[in-house]
Amino acid sequence: NAGVMQNPRHLVRRRGQEARLRCSPMKGHSHVYWYRQLPEEGLKFMVYLQKENIIDESGMPKERFSAEFPKEGPSILRIQQVVRGDSAAYFCASSPSLEYGYTFGSGTRLTVV
């Protein structure tokens, strides 16, 4: 089992560009979670998805951020018109069900220049 795969590992975008972060959960995991870690801070919840459904997006900024988890393919976290404050590490986690713990990917480090 390859674990939770995130790509790219590092992403550099200029202000105003779009960033797309991908997360492939572990095989058999249908619950996906996205977290953001700002420098020198802990992880903050952004969004919880199950296949084709957004369950909880209470941690997502109201504008420019969106997430999806299609029936086929990885979960995508999309940030439009990036700003310097979006620079952070974005972690994806997956779980087979609510009764099990989370497994995290290695993260995508987004740098906005």
Place this chain on the structure above:
Amino acid sequence: GIQVEQSPPDLILQEGANSTLRCNFSDSVNNLQWFHQNPWGQLINLFYIPSGTKQNGRLSATTVATERYSLLYISSSQTTDSGVYFCAVESPSRNNNDMRFGAGTRLTVKP
């Protein structure tokens, strides 16, 4: 929402020493996990421990759910143990299935 407090915020040890990291949480939880974020930023799951005690090599963890705290023990610490240790909890709130992270304990093990 549920509050998660970790202590101490920073810890410096000499190689071979033992340490205890603490996680307090403000409400009942469905799930509690300890993670180690290594100096390269990789987040490693150490324990899934909503209650009871577990051991894995030099690491062990105990969660006393009724008293709302968890402890992570590191024995005979090694330089590779350096990094940030996060406690994360999941509350049984109907509409909230996310993990809330503490601010972490930054551990530095010196040779």
